Amino acid sequence: MANSLAEAERIVILSGAGMSTAAGIPDFRGPEGLWTKDPYAELVSTLSWYLNDADVRKAAWRRRANPEVWAAKPTRAHEAIVELEKQGRLRAIITQNTDGLHQVAGSSDALVHEVHGSMRQWRCEMCGTTGPMEEMIERVNAGDEDPRCPKCGGITRATVILFEEVLEPDVLEAAITAVEECDAIVAVGTSLGVYPVAGLFPTAIGHGAFGVIVNGTETAMDHLAHQVVHGQLDNELPPLLSASA
Template sequence: MNERAPDWAQDVSRIAVLTGAGISTDSGIPDYRGPDGVWTRDPGMEQAFTHQKYVADTKVRRRFWHWCGDLHQRDARPNAAHLALADLEAAGSAVRILTQNVDGLHQKAGSTPRKVLELHGGMATAACLRCRAKTPTGDVLARVAAGEPDPACHDCGGILQPSIIMFGQLLDQAVLAHAAAIARTAQLFLAIGSSLMVEPAAGLCGVAVENGARLVIVNRDPTPYDDLATEIVREPIGDAVPRLCAMLTPSAQSMMSER
């Protein structure tokens, strides 16, 4: 390894990684608040991610399902950042991923599913808000493509919603408690591609720092947690994450300890 690793990258064996929408933009999935973000281009789309409005208005649901269909057709693939994190785990590092994303790209990249906590749920399934029956989201989108703009539950006629946490809904408390436990025991906490504006997920940065972790933020724009960071990296995520992961592999750690 040619690059001299910074002090915060040395003697690290337990790594927690919080990822946000910015890690998936290189895969063709737009973020929400960025210059080309979903809500930046169409401010009205934010309503479609608000649970109360989603439940109350069929027009909002139709808009949401149309957006999901467009996203599904892109057939997004993991990018260099997702793959680097999976490779870091495969190299023997104790990596746990706490993701705000719902795209499943960490798992597709090869990260062990049980080591990926989806804080805001996932798009793989949809659930009926009345009877709780679950169905693959792909099946729902096939109905949308066939001419049902707002598909209802086949079992009871209730409203279907992807298994994600919308604004106005509470995070799964068991998942959040697990994430907090991981943050408390991490030696290094990487926050990648997140605005760190959405709580309580963003607050995991504070939990980690309060318990002695080094916080490194990789994000294009400033965040509310920058003052707590040991280092802030502004370079493109697709370049930065593979570089940082290379420094953190057990073999790189061994080389550093020998110097």
């Protein structure tokens, strides 16, 4: 296994909310988070409320259609990860974020494992039909407050994992396989406090991977890492990854 990031050839990136907030997307649990400032917002993220309360669904669609949500652009940190892929040294990106900015930046779909789902796809709860979220946003902007499935009339939603749901087994299994096979793992913008994703970092370490944490503040697992970098992600991650080339 690698003794430094520079030696690594199968690197896993574990990305968290810090990468989204750096792009201008508010987090959920922080002091300025959506759930902190607006407790009603948590209902929008709860499956039973979403399915059974039309007002909650309408609130959810208003949030999804907010232009500010779609204005966020990939940061230098996202772009640095794309460069790592171009070097042929990226094993996988495991992300807790649902914004799809890794793919927007140019990361390959096949390498991105969105553990908490994606806001960029919609799905029908009845028949399972899916499609790009832009289709539904156009309908909401045209006045449809609670757009239904065009195929069966069922309730539609983003493919984001909600409270009361389990993670997609295939996505989680792929993430576990990636960390077991990597020779380095870089946790970026995550406090490593939310499981089961947080458990992937020590899993990688346990399989011999070189562990790096890049975050704005201390994390619950700094003591496990071989290298810890505290600071702004856009400032710290690009030179860290380029120096390892």
